[in-house]
Amino acid sequence: MTEPYDLITMGRIGVDIYPLQTGVPLAQVETFGKFLGGSATNVAVAAARLGRRTAVISRTGRDPFGDYLHQALRGFGVDDRWVTPVAGLPTPVTFCEIFPPDDFPLYFYRRPKAPDLAIHPEELDLAAVAAARIFWITGTGLCEEPSRAATLAALEARDRRGTTVFDLDWRPMFWGGEGGASGAGGATGAAARAAARPYYEAALRHTTVAVGNVDEAEVATGLRDPKACAEALLDQGVELAVIKQGPKGVLAVHRDGRSAEVPPTPVEVVNGLGAGDAFGGSLCHGLLAGWELEPMMRHANAAGAIVASRLACSSAMPTAAEVEEFLAAR
Secondary structure, three states, X not given: OOOOOOEEEEOOOEEEEEEOOOOOOHHHOOOEEEEEEOHHHHXXXXXXXXXXXXXXXXEXXXXXXXXXXXXXXXXXXXXXXXXXXXXXXXXXXXXXXXXXXXXXXXXXXOOOOOHHHOOOHHHOOHXXXXXXXXXXXXXXXXXXXXHHHXXXXXXXXXXXXXXXXXXXXXXXXXXXXXXOOHHHHHHHHHHHHHHHHHHHHHHHOOOOEEEEEHHHHXXXXXXXXXXXXHHHHHHOOOOEEEEEOHHHOEEEEEOOOOEEEEOOOOOOOOOOOOHHHHHHHHHHHHHHHOOOHHHHHHHHHHHHHHHHOOOOOHXXXXXXXXXXXXXXXX
């Protein structure tokens, strides 16, 4: 086997179709750009842009959009050997609307089933998964079979070797819900969270790092206070809980008693989509480098802010030099 990867991510991949006009409803947009997308994939791209050796486990359709995704991955220096085609299922496409600074509706086209949810346990290279310095999974990967069984099989094979990150990644529409957390989801949102929680708890038993916003942490813990969420995640076995708090910044709490709460980095937001994936790639970079919590969170915040100030996601991921320059100017 080759040298272990710095990071292997497992989860969504697809084509992002973004308007090239901002502040315009989708029905009135005239021109669009095509980009590599999917949160797990974007995290691998973000870490690769920071100099890390990364790979993605996912699936596409056997179609021209799938061909495009392979080309894009290779262009970003991300290993695509475990991105395989599924006959009869189209490569997912996601549209968005862009209303800065904080309204970016997403429209997922993942029917009749997204290929990235058709990952089977027997297809996994479990030796590579176990050997990776960091393995990253997402909540979406738990929403449907066979992806759910494959995700849990990968976690069990890894057996908490190295660093295993669970991106709580809450997308209620993939679980039969329509709303978000308790403030927005109503009965449907609550039912979707209840359906997801046992699988989140199962994944957390194999996880060393959990990362998500308050809505996502609520799915895993039933709580909404950031500090209470972090403590509950630690109680479920993780070593580091990272809670993103939007305009309040980010909270990181380690099992050994260390903690850091870092304010956000102000920027003029163009498109907030992808900022969390840039944060995730930077988080992995900092974990691999052995950074202390505060500088790691500052770097991750900066990476996310840079992407939020740009239109695209994958192609907007910053290099290490760009993040350093951004932080030096603050």
